[in-house]
Each structure stands twice: as structure tokens, then as C-alpha cells.
Amino acid sequence: MKLFSFTEDHKYILKIALPAIAGLSTQMVVSMVDTAMVGRLPDAKYYLAAMGIGVFATWAVVSFFSSLATGTHVVIARRYGEKNYEGCGKVLNTSLALSTMIGIVISSLVVVFADTIANFLAVDDKVAFYAGEYLHYRFLGIPFFLMTVSYRGFYFGIGKTKIFMFSGIIANFLNIIFNYIFIYGMFGIEGMGLAGAGLGSTLATVCDALFYFGVTILPSYRKSYKYFKNLRFVPEIAKSIIQISLPVSIQNVFILIGFLSFISITGLIGTLEQAASNVVFTALLISLMPCFGFGIAVQTLVGNNLGRGDTERARHYGFETSKLAALYTLIVGIVFLAAPRIVLILTTNDGNVIETAAPALRIAGFGQIFYSFGVVLANGLQAAGKTFFVMVAEVISNWLVFVPIAYLLGVVFKLGLIGAWLALPFYVILYAGIIYIKFKYGNWQTYKKV
Known part of the structure; x- marks a missing residue:
């Protein structure tokens, strides 16, 4: 009996998913390259710890508003399924207006209070200083980033994920170039360290917004x-x-605050352990980014089919997409379990960080295998408008399971970094189970028009 057979539906899923995965993978490459650049600066453990805080703090703030991509994606996917193409254009215009206004306000606030945010999140003063510099320069580009969020939602909704792929390749290539110039210094520009990574990312984001406008x-x-x-x-x-x-905004913020809490917990264990956790999260992007690409595909397919009134087809695509994602994460999980040091050396050459991170990456490699089911089917539920249910499932799993168990095992029971990371499998298995049960047995296919 075959557990999995490749069908025409899988080919159609991959036609939509692979360009999205390619675009997201360029972001993964940039994140790994940025970490590698920063990891080769003097006093790398301070820079890496600060980068972990800076990156997660950035995600925590912008994720609340970058979920506009989900709302735009879902509404446009329905309009496209209904063949209301002019309506898709109206959605794009409204989304762009929202994202631009929000981006200007958020950028102004975080640039002003960057040091305050960094000092609140960091235990070490040196780490806080570097993180504050990163946040200051990174948030200058947030208005342009949120504009690209609206454009992404539009092109995802009409199934043109290749636009996102080209955007990712161009913008993230520029990101690497700009970051190298500003981190180390070139062409008469003095090296800025971690602050240069923030400025380089901002300049690349501006170029990305210009690319999307050119396509429109x-x-x-x-x-x-x-x-x-x-x-x-x-x-x-x-x-x-x-x-x-x-x-989705509330969910994203809770997720990222939960992970920030986890990073802070590892900081209580030690600065070396905090730096090791940062490189583990960077390595996890190898599996997570493609999962998000499958999630984009399932939102498009479920949304389009709900727009056509074909709810059974929408359900079918949800499960078939999750199978493909699970197959991928299984392969990656085996690599993480078998050769963690080879993966980690891609992000840092610090032997102490690598040896500290290797056991944690093995634990994470096991846990992420189950995450694919949850993240893909959750995107299917979001396409059906069940965003509140997905949010509650995530908050329960992250805040009430992941963070408390990490603190209990890592700090209270003094099991160190390994104890903290042992909380991850509890979190992802619970989350995937809740989402799977809802998608299989729930009434999500009865939806209201959006």
C-alpha cells in the first residue's frame, strides 16, 4: 500500500508553491548570510545575541501589520475565484493605502524608541546597544516593506507567485550587497557592524517596493x-x-513575543547559549521558509475554490499540500539530526557557538517535522476566514506550553539550553494536532462572503 503517490494535483500545487518557496528561500539565504557576516565580526557572541533580539523584535512589531498580506491575499483570492478582476484591483488600492499609512506611523515610533526597546529585551548592556542600533536603521524602511506586503497579497491571490520569486531574488541579492558594504565598509564607507545590516536591509526594501510598482x-x-x-x-x-x-496580526505578535521570551530565557542561561539559539533559529529557516511557501499556495487554492463555491476541492487541496510540506520537512529533519554541525557552520565559524547549538538543532530538527502539518492547514483555515481559531490555537500552544516549559526545564530545573529547547516538540505537536482536528472535522467550509 502506497503512503504517498504523486498526482496532477500535486503538480498544480507545486506550480504555485515552488515560486513562493524560491522567493522565501532567498530571504532564508539572506538571513543566513547576514548571520554569517555578523558572526565573523570581533566579539561575535555579543553581535549574534544582539542580532537575535533585533531580528525577533523587528518581526514582532512588523508582523502585527504584515498580516495585511493575509487579508489582502484571502480577499483577492475570493474575487479571483469569482472572476471579479476589477474587484481585485480595488482591493489592491485599498490595501496599499492602509499599509502606507500604518508604515509611516510605526516607523516613526520605533526609530525614536529603538534604544528603549533594546534595553528592555537585553540582559547585557553591550548586547542592548548593538540591538538598538540595528532597530534604528532597520525601521527606517518599514513603510516600504508594508507596501510590498500589499503587493505580495495581490499577486498571491491571483496565483502569480513568480512575481514574488523575482522580487525576492532581486531584493535579497541587493540586501547581501548592501549589508556587506555597510557591515564591513567599502568604497570609502566606514564599517558600521550590526547597524550596517539594518541599513542595508532598509535600502534593499526600498528597491523591492520600486520593483513591485514597476510590475503593476x-x-x-x-x-x-x-x-x-x-x-x-x-x-x-x-x-x-x-x-x-x-x-493573524495578534497571532503573529504573540508568536514572536513568545520566541523573544524564549531568547530571553536562553539569555538567563548564558550569553553563549543565547547566541547559539540565534543560529539554531537561523538554521530552522531552511525548513520553515518552504513551509510558509506551501502555506501561500494553500491559501490561494483554498481561497480560489471557495470563491467558485467548490468547498470539497478546497478541502482536498489543503490535505494534499500538507502532505508535500510534511515530506519536505521530514527530509530536512533527518539532515538536522544526522549532521547539525555541518548546517551550523553555514552561519558561524565560532566553535563554542557551534558545539553549544548542535544538540539544540537536533531537538529542533525533530520538532519541525510536525510543524509542517500545522502551518499549512492553518493557512487553509485562514483562507476560509477562520483566523480567530488559528490565533487561539497558536497562543495556547506557544504561551501556555512552549514558553513555560522552556523556563521550567532550562532555568528552574537547570537543564540548560538543551532543557529549554526540549519545550519545542511539545509546542509544535500540540499546535499541529489542534489544527489538524479542526481542518478534518470542523465546519470551516461553511464560510461567509468577504
């Missing part, structure tokens, strides 16, 4: 979706986007 003026898209003809903000569309996005 192409006749093939401009004439079909008529967004320039309907340049106005539609309150009803904004309400639909916000209703779908808000639970």
Missing part, C-alpha cells in the same frame, strides 16, 4: 485589473481586510 504598470496587469482607473480607498474592502488580518 505592465499592460497585462494594468488592463486586466484596472487599479489605476479605480484609485480610491474603499471602506468596505478595508473592513474585510482588517477583519481577516487582525487575528
